[in-house]
Amino acid sequence: MPGQMQAQKYASAWRDLRRREAAYWIIFFTYLPGVVGLFKLLDWLAPGLGHSLAQWIAIAWGAAWIFSGYRRLAIHCPRCGERFVADRWWETSSLSSSECIHCGLPLWSEPTDPKPTNNR
Numbered sequence: 001m002p003g004q005m006q007a008q009k010y011a012s013a014w015r016d017l018r019r020r021e022a023a024y025w026i027i028f029f030t031y032l033p034g035v036v037g038l039f040k041l042l043d044w045l046a047p048g049l050g051h052s053l054a055q056w057i058a059i060a061w062g063a064a065w066i067f068s069g070y071r072r073l074a075i076h077c078p079r080c081g082e083r084f085v086a087d088r089w090w091e092t093s094s095l096s097s098s099e100c101i102h103c104g105l106p107l108w109s110e111p112t113d114p115k116p117t118n119n120r
């Protein structure tokens with residue numbers, strides 16, 4: 001049944017998106033405790049190590065966050081198969097877009113069936 005397959009395709013795309021969105025927020029909210037925690041852990045392992053690496057930890061964490069923000073919408077559109085974000089990753093405006101930039105499919109939408117199936 002093609003309609004069902006399409007529904008599955010949409011569902012898996014949105015599930016993927018939800019996972020990536022969760023990763024994005026987790027990295028965001030763990031930024032400060034994560035960096036400070038890692039800093040303290042390294043200093044505990046080897047005195048002074050955390051100090052010398054602190055800025056790199058902060059940079060790496062920030063980079064991971066930016067990357068996850070990009071990955072969040074780098075999923076493939078279930079309708080047209082293209083990615084939601086622009087192919088040029090520096091076009092960050094497309095990251096806040098709530099629809100596919102290729103075919104305009106809104107995020108979280110259900111597969112549109114021209115004729116709703118009546119199971120009689």
Ligand SMILES: [Zn+2]
Nearest residue numbers: 077080100103
């Ligand atoms: Zn699309």
